[in-house]
Amino acid sequence: MMEIQNVYFPEPGSANTEKTLEIAKKRAEQLGIKTIVVASTSGETGVKAVKLFTNCKVVVVTHATGFLAPNAQELTPQNRAKILEKEGMILTATHAFGGVGRAVRRRFNTYQVDEIIAQTLRVLGQGAKVACEIALMAADAGLISTDEEVISIGGTASGADTALVIKPAHTHDFFELKVKEVLCKPR
Numbered sequence: 001m002m003e004i005q006n007v008y009f010p011e012p013g014s015a016n017t018e019k020t021l022e023i024a025k026k027r028a029e030q031l032g033i034k035t036i037v038v039a040s041t042s043g044e045t046g047v048k049a050v051k052l053f054t055n056c057k058v059v060v061v062t063h064a065t066g067f068l069a070p071n072a073q074e075l076t077p078q079n080r081a082k083i084l085e086k087e088g089m090i091l092t093a094t095h096a097f098g099g100v101g102r103a104v105r106r107r108f109n110t111y112q113v114d115e116i117i118a119q120t121l122r123v124l125g126q127g128a129k130v131a132c133e134i135a136l137m138a139a140d141a142g143l144i145s146t147d148e149e150v151i152s153i154g155g156t157a158s159g160a161d162t163a164l165v166i167k168p169a170h171t172h173d174f175f176e177l178k179v180k181e182v183l184c185k186p187r
Contacts, residue, residue, distance in 0.1 A: 004181060012186035014159025017045055021052050023184045024151045024163040028056060037061060037138050038153040038160065039130045043079025045160050050086035058088040059143045061134040064095055089143055096136040096171045125185050127162025130154025132177060135168040144168055149180060161186050
C-alpha cells in the first residue's frame with residue numbers, strides 16, 4: 001500500500017500554478033521521475049516550469065498554431081526564447097483530442113470519438129483532460145518515452161491547476177495510457 005498526499009484546490013485556474021508546480025516537483029523527486037510535460041498557451045507556465053525543474057527534461061506543449069485564429073501562435077516569442085534558453089523542449093502540434101474530429105463537428109454538427117473522449121475526461125476536470133492529451137502528443141512526437149512514467153501538468157483556461165503521474169502512450173494506443181496518481185486538481 002502507498003499513501004500520498006493529494007491537494008484539491010477550491011477553484012480552478014492560474015492562481016494554483018506555483019503550488020501545482022511545487023507539488024509536481026516534490027513528487028517527481030520522490031519517484032525519481034525525470035520528465036515533466038506541461039501545457040502552456042502563452043508560455044508563462046512553461047517558463048516557470050523550466051526554471052523550477054532544473055534536473056528534469058521539460059516538454060512544454062503549446063496550443064496548435066491556428067487554435068485561436070488562423071495562422072496565430074499564442075506562445076510569445078519572448079517566452080519561447082526563455083524556455084529554449086533553459087533547455088526546455090517545445091511541442092506545437094495538432095491536439096490529440098481535437099484534430100480532424102473537430103473539423104467534422106464544426107462542419108456536420110456531430111461529434112467524433114476524439115472529442116467524446118475529451119468530454120469524458122473533463123468529468124475529472126479540464127486540467128486532467130489536458131494532462132492526458134499533452135502526454136499523448138509528446139509521446140507521438142517522440143519527446144517522451146512510453147516506457148517511463150512522467151508528470152503531466154495541465155490547467156483550466158490559463159496557468160496550471162492539475163498534476164498527474166502518467167504512464168504515457170501514443171495516441172493510437174490511447175487505452176494504454178494510465179493515470180497512476182492524481183497529485184492535485186481543482187475540487
